[in-house]
Amino acid sequence: MNSSGIIGVFGGSFDPPHLGHAEIVRSFWENFPEANELLIVPNHVSPWKQNKKTSSEEILTLVKVQFEGFPKTRIWDWEIRRERPSYTEETVLELLRSTPNAKLSLLIGEDNYSEFHKWKNWENILNKIHSLLVFKRFSNSIPENPDLKEYRNKIFFLNNRIVEAASTDLRETLSGSISDQRKPIALSEEVWKIILKNRSYA
Template structure:
């Protein structure tokens, strides 16, 4: 795949960002070295999840710290500053409004890939994209989603290193970790330092 001019779109809660996210970003840049940029887009409220307790300001600080050393990797705060659920279609349309010549590729986990046909206006999303990059979370080999058959030529499966980490589990684990001053294995030093400093997730 010719990656020149490609803009990666990687959204999620990032509450908190962890080393599984880092492996996805590493895999993107290993496979698409000539991409123009990768946008990390923390959401405000996912349509599938409950409201966040963590402040947008803290999440942005954590995400910035986590990915600041990757070249051409930027944090875009458009979703997290909106007080409405974050729908991918709206984000893609806004990006194309800002960057009308952008060639967009969307990064999603295998769990979201299996449910992608249930997303709001999912076919319209795929029509707007150059490609859909699916990263591994649990499986060595990701089962195909038969509902996306007609878009098969747009789907690429990344071989990212699997890190057993989930933000929802980390949020439950962090209060005791902070009390014991014990960094979870799935967190980077940069993210852990900010969490400790702010006494967040307690």
């Protein structure tokens, strides 16, 4: 795929951001070095999940530190500032309002890919974006989603390294890690230092 002019869009809770997220960003740039930029889009709360306990400002600080070393990668805080559930279609439409001719490439994990046909107005999302980039989370072989077969020419699979990390699992164990002053292997040193200092997950 010709990556010239592409704007990558990588959304999620990033609560907290971890090395698995960093690997996905690394893989994006390895595969699409000519892309214009990659937007990191933290949400306020996913429609599928409960409200966050971590403040928006704390998450934005951690996300900035996690990704500041990547070129042409910036944080877009539109979703997290809205303080309500985030729907991908709204995000895509907002981006296209500000940059009407943008070639948006939406990054999603294999688990979201298998359920993509259940997302709100999923067909309109696929009709509006340039491509859907699917990254590996659990296995090296991702089964095709038959419900998306008409959009097969828009779907690409990243050959990223699988990093065993999940924000949900980290939130469940971080209180103990902070008490023990023991950094979880899935966190970068920079993110861990801020979490220890602010005791965001204690």
